[in-house]
Amino acid sequence: MFELNVVSKKRHQLFGRRKGRNLSASMKLLIEQELPCRLVPVFESSVAIVEPSEWFPNKPSAVWLEIGFGGGEHLAWQAMKNPTVALVGCEPFLNGIASLLRHLSKIEGDRVRIYPDDARDMLDLLPDQCLERIFILHSDPWPKRRHHYRRIIQHKTIDQLYNLLKPGGVLRMSTDQPDYVIWILARITAHADFRWTGRSIDDFTQSRKDWPETRYEAKGRKEKRIPTYIEFCKPVEAN
Numbered sequence: 001m002f003e004l005n006v007v008s009k010k011r012h013q014l015f016g017r018r019k020g021r022n023l024s025a026s027m028k029l030l031i032e033q034e035l036p037c038r039l040v041p042v043f044e045s046s047v048a049i050v051e052p053s054e055w056f057p058n059k060p061s062a063v064w065l066e067i068g069f070g071g072g073e074h075l076a077w078q079a080m081k082n083p084t085v086a087l088v089g090c091e092p093f094l095n096g097i098a099s100l101l102r103h104l105s106k107i108e109g110d111r112v113r114i115y116p117d118d119a120r121d122m123l124d125l126l127p128d129q130c131l132e133r134i135f136i137l138h139s140d141p142w143p144k145r146r147h148h149y150r151r152i153i154q155h156k157t158i159d160q161l162y163n164l165l166k167p168g169g170v171l172r173m174s175t176d177q178p179d180y181v182i183w184i185l186a187r188i189t190a191h192a193d194f195r196w197t198g199r200s201i202d203d204f205t206q207s208r209k210d211w212p213e214t215r216y217e218a219k220g221r222k223e224k225r226i227p228t229y230i231e232f233c234k235p236v237e238a239n
């Protein structure tokens with residue numbers, strides 16, 4: 001069985017889970033046969049910076065990143081709707097990775113790479129200005145105050161994501177936890193240069209045509225939790 005720890009030297013402590021219920025035989029096969037060809041190239045400590053557009057056989061028009069893709073429905077939808085774009089997905093949960101691989105079997109072109117581990121380990125190794133879009137949808141809210149340090153959205157992450165975006169690049173986030181909305185907004189508005197793309201409060205409450213509902217969001221909606229959509233961009237004139 002594929003071992004997840006072959007990918008990188010660990011730099012951060014992962015707080016979420018790596019495994020859920022046992023994988024079905026077909027999911028195991030996907031992990032064994034498909035994941036190795038989809039992996040982000042192995043990062044050795046001697047290889048510091050890797051340009052993600054070079055991970056694909058055909059040069060993509062843009063590279064987008066999704067952190068914590070869950071079952072991969074959103075990532076697969078974006079890959080399907082944007083045939084010239086390449087996507088990199090980070091997700092340590094094996095069952096979610098198997099689910100994404102299943103979705104990818106319906107998508108044309110070799111345009112998706114997977115980092116099956118803590119996204120923060122990969123972010124540390126990417127060069128500045130290599131991404132056009134970053135999605136962090138319904139990241140774990142860690143509701144207990146003593147666990148807030150586990151939230152992926154921190155001042156440091158926001159600074160790092162800003163640097164990774166190209167000028168004009170977009171960071172999309174969502175959550176259905178009101179206190180996490182405040183947390184995220186406090187951190188992104190503290191950044192001197194990130195700009196809100198919205199014009200009215202509707203932009204926080206209404207989804208966009210190119211922003212499909214995720215699995216977690218759909219579950220939350222059934223349980224009467226209301227999502228908030230947060231989109232900020234790096235100004236085109238930024239350097």
Ligand SMILES: C[S@@+](CC[C@H](N)C(=O)[O-])C[C@H]1O[C@@H](n2cnc3c(N)ncnc32)[C@H](O)[C@@H]1O
Nearest residue numbers: 016068069070093118119137138140214215216
């Ligand atoms: C609440 S789920 C949301 C999944 C999906 N985005 C959705 O909306 O359906 C959060 C996901 O983030 C993943 N995750 C947590 N910490 C992560 C990290 N440091 N790097 C990458 N993924 C992470 C978890 O494994 C989980 O699948």
